[in-house]
Amino acid sequence: MNASLLTLPFRLIGFALWFAKEIVVSSLAVVRDSLTPGxxxxxxxxxxxxxxxSDLHVVMISILITLTPGTLTLGQLGGGTGFREILVxxxxxxxxxxxxxxxxxxxxxxxxxxxxxxxx
Amino acid sequence: MSVLTVIAYVxxxxxxxxxxxxxxGLLKFRDTYMRASAVGTAAGLGIALVTIGAVLTMPTTANLxxxxxxxxxxxxxxxxxxxxxxxxxxxxxxxxxxxxxLIDLDEADxxxxxxxxxxxxxxxxxxxxxxxxxx
Numbered sequence: 364m365n366a367s368l369l370t371l372p373f374r375l376i377g378f379a380l381w382f383a384k385e386i387v388v389s390s391l392a393v394v395r396d397s398l399t400p401g402x403x404x405x406x407x408x409x410x411x412x413x414x415x416x417s418d419l420h421v422v423m424i425s426i427l428i429t430l431t432p433g434t435l436t437l438g439q440l441g442g443g444t445g446f447r448e449i450l451v452x453x454x455x456x457x458x459x460x461x462x463x464x465x466x467x468x469x470x471x472x473x474x475x476x477x478x479x480x481x482x483x
Numbered sequence: 484m485s486v487l488t489v490i491a492y493v494x495x496x497x498x499x500x501x502x503x504x505x506x507x508g509l510l511k512f513r514d515t516y517m518r519a520s521a522v523g524t525a526a527g528l529g530i531a532l533v534t535i536g537a538v539l540t541m542p543t544t545a546n547l548x549x550x551x552x553x554x555x556x557x558x559x560x561x562x563x564x565x566x567x568x569x570x571x572x573x574x575x576x577x578x579x580x581x582x583x584x585l586i587d588l589d590e591a592d593x594x595x596x597x598x599x600x601x602x603x604x605x606x607x608x609x610x611x612x613x614x615x616x617x618x
Contacts, residue, residue: 386528390501390504390524390528393504393505393508393520393521393524394500394501394503394504396508397503397504397505397507397508397511397512397521398503398504398507402511402513404512404513404517405582405584406513406514406516406517406579406580406582406583406584407583407584407585407586408579408583408584408585408586408587409587410587425562425566426558426559426562426563426566427562429520429523429527429562429563429565429566430523430524430527430528430558430561430562432520432521432524432528433520434520435516435519435520435523435565435566435569436566436569437516437566437569437570437573438566438569438570438573450573450587452516452517452520452569454517454520459584459586459587
């Protein structure tokens with residue numbers, strides 16, 4: 364992955380479009396559950412490991428997770444240094460594995476879109 | 484009616500649908516966390532969609548800049564606000580809805596309440612499942 368400054372705007376736009384699609388898809392799930400009888404939700408809390416990342420990274424992924432309808436960041440675990448973990452509440456994932464897979468997919472896409480120079 | 488105006492109205496309508504869904508969700512969803520999720524969605528996306536739609540009906544440069552600033556600030560602050568509400572709910576012991584899978588939470592609960600992360604928290608025991616316990 365060529366992470367030069369030159370490609371940054373295109374990577375950001377690409378990520379923004381992907382995120383917009385995600386929002387539309389999950390918005391429909393929430394609105395459908397709201398407006399139809401019964402409860403379709405299968406709520407769960409998962410622990411998402413982010414690894415050794417910066418404060419900005421934790422804040423960015425927390426904001427993106429909360430902005431996605433149906434998922435909600437509950438907070439960061441621990442004292443805020445070194446190995447980072449956040450708790451995420453999800454409404455519409457079938458099991459913990461699929462929830463974590465989706466969350467890590469978003470994390471990787473975000474990281475690829477904002478990285479400048481080298482890999483972090 | 485120009486194409487731009489049609490797009491503007493579609494965006495505003497989409498924002499209205501998001502607000503309606505979130506409003507009904509507030510009444511219908513079963514615990515604080517799902518309601519916070521619904522409100523966060525409406526506050527972030529709903530307002531962003533309505534703002535963009537409104538600007539597209541009068542797309543001057545000044546308006547576009549104002550809308551861009553408003554949308555970015557709105558998305559960021561709404562999400563942070565929802566997260567803080569959710570965290571406050573966890574810390575003050577609000578129960579999750581029955582059926583919520585909490586496998587990961589019990590051990591983490593004490594840490595979320597402000598205790599520092601200890602060294603032994605690397606590989607966690609996966610055998611302990613306590614689904615359905617209240618928190």
